[in-house]
Amino acid sequence: MSDSDSSKEKDYWEDTCRMIFKICDQFEEIPEKTIKSKELLICLKKQKVNSIYDWIDKQTQKINSIDCEMYLKLSQNKHIKQYIDDFLENNKPEKKKEKKIDYWEKACELLFTFCEDNKELPSKNFIHTNKKKVKILENQNAETIHSWLIQQTKKIKDIDCELYKKLSKNIYVKEHIDNYLKKIEIEEKIKVKNTEIDQSVWNKYIGKHIKKSQCWCCGCNEITQSKFYCCPVLSEADHNLNNLRPVCRKCNKNIGDNNIMVYVEILVNINEPDDECEQEHY
Ligand SMILES: [Zn+2]
DSSP states (O other): OOOHHHHHHHHHHHHHHHHHHHHHHTTTSSSSSSOOOOOHHHHHHHHHSSHHHHHHHHHTOOOOOSHHHHHHHHHHHHHHHHHHHHHHHHHHHGGGGGHHHHHHHHHHHHHHHHHHTSSOOTTOOOOOOHHHHHHHHHTTTTTHHHHHHHHHHHHSSSSSHHHHHTTSSSSSHOOOOHHHHHHHHHHHHHHHHHHHHHHHHHHTOTTOOOOOOOOOTOOEEETTBBBOEEESSSSTOSSSSGEEEOOOOOOOHTTTTSHHHHHHHHHEEEHTOOOOOOOOOO
């Protein structure tokens, strides 16, 4: 590299630094969005980075202590100083052990801050561009703060667990989790009810103490108490005990919206007297 190239590069660096300092002061933070300044964009491009964050991050990687020249230069701006200090703090060898817990807390803080600032939950499409925030989420195996919330919500089984207590401190998050818990409670009830109906159908048409039998429809495929389908005789009628019959998977699938009697008739006509049913494999 010639002297003039090197001095040009130095100029780009100095210019970038000056512009970024000004922008950070103006925004009172390191801005996440792209700044529409042609001059700055050119400077960033010359230094092979795309955003203010990339640039600060690139410089930060070169810092290993608060005594180095880079630190002294960049720490003149308090917002950038905070970023570098956080970086140095998190990269202390003894800090690395506690990292996992820290990242959870930080992701939680990220979510709460978003909710407080926007008075709502982050949408699916909201993406943080701030590198530090992206890193927090990456460490939590989440692409967005929304997906982090979904991940956490799925781990909650009731309002007595620690996770619920921690996350429900924010009203928006609490509302989201409460709705989720209500939904799974309803689903669970439906599941239990369906199992009860299934059991009653088996008891009525096969017999409570019989474990295995043949499909009510084809009379050929085997069905068991734990593996059979409840098919309505009349699909448009209520799906109650009188209108349901225990059938095999194949019949359940083939009947579709037909009347079960019509299907049985078709089945009888198709099957020659000596025809054997295809053995059903579940
Ligand atoms: Zn069948």
